[in-house]
Amino acid sequence: MSECDKGVSRRTVLLAAAAAAPVLGLMTSAAQAKMAPAAVKYQTEPKDGKQCDGCNFFVGEAGKPGTCKMVDGEIAPTGWCALWVKKAG
Numbered sequence: 001m002s003e004c005d006k007g008v009s010r011r012t013v014l015l016a017a018a019a020a021a022p023v024l025g026l027m028t029s030a031a032q033a034k035m036a037p038a039a040v041k042y043q044t045e046p047k048d049g050k051q052c053d054g055c056n057f058f059v060g061e062a063g064k065p066g067t068c069k070m071v072d073g074e075i076a077p078t079g080w081c082a083l084w085v086k087k088a089g
């Protein structure tokens with residue numbers, strides 16, 4: 001292998017590492033932090049008949065305040081946000 005070839009391969013490795021770092025950072029923060037309520041348009045009123053205690057991400061008993069797998073903070077059973085997905089089952 002010539003000196004020139006070594007230079008190219010080292011640069012390729014450095015570039016690959018630099019490209020991967022932000023992606024890993026994003027994945028880590030997405031796994032750890034929930035969304036801010038304002039970021040997903042969370043409101044304490046239902047919208048179009050959809051509300052948190054009918055959402056797949058709601059954690060708690062229907063009709064009582066609970067939490068959400070996706071959104072930070074206490075979640076009203078009658079709330080709604082842009083991530084609403086019909087509860088399975």
Ligand code: SF4
Nearest residue numbers: 052055057058068081
């Ligand atoms: S994802 Fe949104 S709609 Fe569903 S429970 Fe969480 S805050 Fe409510």
